[in-house]
Amino acid sequence: MECKYVKRKLGVRDLMPVVRMLSRLRISDFKECFSRDNLNDAVETAKKKLQRKTSDVSVQEEENSLEEKKLKKDALVKEAGAAVALKAAEVLLTNLPLIEDDLMDFLASMCDMEPKAYRELPPGALLVTLREIFSSDEAQDFFTEAARLLNWDSSSGISSTGNTPVLQS
Numbered sequence: 001m002e003c004k005y006v007k008r009k010l011g012v013r014d015l016m017p018v019v020r021m022l023s024r025l026r027i028s029d030f031k032e033c034f035s036r037d038n039l040n041d042a043v044e045t046a047k048k049k050l051q052r053k054t055s056d057v058s059v060q061e062e063e064n065s066l067e068e069k070k071l072k073k074d075a076l077v078k079e080a081g082a083a084v085a086l087k088a089a090e091v092l093l094t095n096l097p098l099i100e101d102d103l104m105d106f107l108a109s110m111c112d113m114e115p116k117a118y119r120e121l122p123p124g125a126l127l128v129t130l131r132e133i134f135s136s137d138e139a140q141d142f143f144t145e146a147a148r149l150l151n152w153d154s155s156s157g158i159s160s161t162g163n164t165p166v167l168q169s
Helices: 010-023 026-033 034-053 067-093 096-110 115-119 124-134 137-149
Strands: none
Touching: 010 026, 026 067, 034 067, 034 096, 067 124, 096 115, 096 124, 124 137
């Protein structure tokens, strides 16, 4: 992804500053992002979106190979993770004033800038920067893995934590 402002990838080093900011936000709002109902809605929406994409393709075989099923499942998890990430971004924007200084420091760091210089950017830069971060592969992977840690029921189409390894060698 070509970024206009973000100059580096998210890394583990970014977790603690983000956790500190999240701790000052209204956690109940974020809790809703990861509620079973919201996650199931994200999965159902992802299923419908993926079905629309595949309905344009010629008639599907009745029995898919294991590899095709895995690819579909991975696409479903990624799509649902992206939906949860967008919901989290919405909560973040709503509560922005509670974490303004720390957020400016974090975003400036992601853009390889000094916080004072970042604050001088045009107003749209804030939204572009957040979009670039939340739509990055690293952020989507994080939310996907976070969703996998939750024990969704089998009707969601996502396997439980019992058979979904988080760490792969």
